[in-house]
Amino acid sequence: MSGSIIVKGARILGAESQDVLVRDGVIAQMGSDISEQGARVIDAAGLVALPGLVDLHTHLREPGFEQSETVLTGSRAAAAGGFTAVHAMANTSPVADTAGVVEQVASLGDAAGYVTVRPVGAVTVGLKGEALAEIGAMARSRAAVRVFSDDGKCVSDALLMRRALEYVKAFDGVIAQHAQEPRLTEGAQMNEGEVSGELGLAGWPAVAEEAIIARDVLLAEHVGSRVHICHLSTAGSVEVVRWAKSRGIAVTAEVTPHHLLLDEQLVRSYDARYKVNPPLRRAEDVEALRAGLADGTIDIVATDHAPHPAEDKDCEWASAAFGMVGLETALSVVQAAVVDTGHLEWTDVARVLSRTPAEIGRLAGYEQGIAVGAPANFTLYDDSVTSILEAGALRGKSSNSPYLSLSLPGRVVGTIHAGYATVLDGELVDEETVREAGGRRG
């Protein structure tokens, strides 16, 4: 009948096996040997159950760049990666700087039903860095925006950043800063250092990120606001955030899966799949980011899923677009980079990929994780398999993944969003079924 689900024998957060009964969108019961008449039974023996993953940094590209991704295709990629909520960045066309655009994105997300789509609002009109966008209108709209970001561009004007940090306090919002000093990175193509010097590619120096983070944590302290730093990529950034936290500044920070796994040596191939902003850094930076995530300096992992059509990557480096897709592979890359290396336990993964990003984004329902009475958002993950990533495993519209033909651990076997399945047996549930299930919920 109502679509109750019993998950049998999943290792909750990688610990002891339990059955989980999902009824009416919530976790109704946990324990052993649960049964219920008419419920769909999912055999999850040996699988790790994690709370539904929440991405604070996703580019869904719609409206305006539907050749790269749409809300629907990006939602499917997210579900396939074990996500149940994503925050859709504002650099669309038109820019998400008005209530109308954010409401449209949210309703496209609701209609698709695969994940909860939380629009991010622009900080400045048109991402131009000149005038504040209608932050209040977006916060009070049906989309209830809480995260504001000019991501892709840095709010580089110090006064504007100060005002934005102050203003969002009225709406319990947060500014998510893309930390990139623009003058220091004009024409930048890759991390500035030994490799850029050899390859003759214009450098993106670490200091261009670190200087903005240092400025912004001091601004946040001065005006008593919280600030979130997108995609930390350097060892120095970790140091600055660690110092800020030790002073009690309300800063949170994210790192992407790719910055936890890949380094700048890959650029030697001039293969534009490795072109991303901020750029891949040195191996020492990768190590510092892992350590920062492990000790809590870095709060969350966020994908910066950035789809681009083939023609924007199938070209010489300087002409190629920045960015890589990451929703489908996030959990596998996190396992490879920080779980299998001993930096994080599965309970930590639940924190950095679910509870804390939801908290930063003020998204309710993720406080308890997998617990009786909580909304049924979780994913079932097989951490014991290893496979070569093929393009077919990418479920979004674009295939600009740096991991293609690499061997990665793990596989998302099932995803439950708001009490209904979006992924079963490793395959996406079809669009109509998901749309109907989502509609019943609404």
Added chain:
Amino acid sequence: MRHLLSTRDLTRDDAVAILDVAEDMADVSTREIKKLPALRGKTVVNLFFEDSTRTRISFEAAAKRLSADVINFAAKGSSVSKGESLKDTAQTLAAIGADAVVVRHGASGAPQVLATSGWIDAGVVNAGDGTHEHPTQALLDAFTIRRRFFGTDARGRDLAGLSVVIVGDVIHSRVARSNAWLLTTLGASVRLVAPPTLLPVGVNTWPVTVDYSLDDSLAKPADVVMMLRVQGERMNAAFFPNAREYSRLWGLDDARLAGLGEGTIVMHPGPMNRGLEISSGAADSARSTVLEQVSNGVSVRMAVLYLLLSGEREDLA
């Protein structure tokens, strides 16, 4: 040799072999009939995304002296400006039946992308890519140095024991990069001289020494002084205050020329900014190899095309 993309991955023996074949090609150029039938029936495409008449005609002369058919393809615009993309251009050339593509491109790495993309089977010669490499320029510079110092004994030799000073805009110079790798591979010692703003971060890991002062560097013995072209617009991006100060501190003027050791030669890849990085006195002196570099360029490019297109392309031998 399948492609020539950089000097960084040439071994000493590879490089000496190319220079020795270039000696043979230079001999051909002294004959009454300056032409060999070696590449008859082969098609060489000069694919130039950037203007460079000097490099293009050098490659054209080299290919024609080897009896290859030459197509000059000046591709204006790039995929950025929504012109034809590198991929489309490459596939067009593959369809035409190009055996070798000599590519000049404003983007670092474009020749490598062309060679590894699978878009085209032809051998690829890098004729200068962005601020990355210009391997045939470095080879012709090495050839010129070897001839000047070893004359008819040059064959089979490397540049061990020679010291080379390279002066100027290293950070933006593909010539400096290719020379730094090649000349040190061949056993020369290389000193880079430039204002700190015109040296790349990480230059300390290169197999060279670095001086900020030209006068200090020239106070030490040097067999070769190689001046790099400096673009005047660099001063607008605050690399140095103005042309006058640059010239005074890092230019090879008549006074510095007069102070050079007896056998020291002066090189410049051209085109020169007379009065900026090099005085006319220096450019036109007997020490200057500027015109030899141009004629040696044809011999070296003949050698490269020959090694790429005749017989076993996988092997230099």
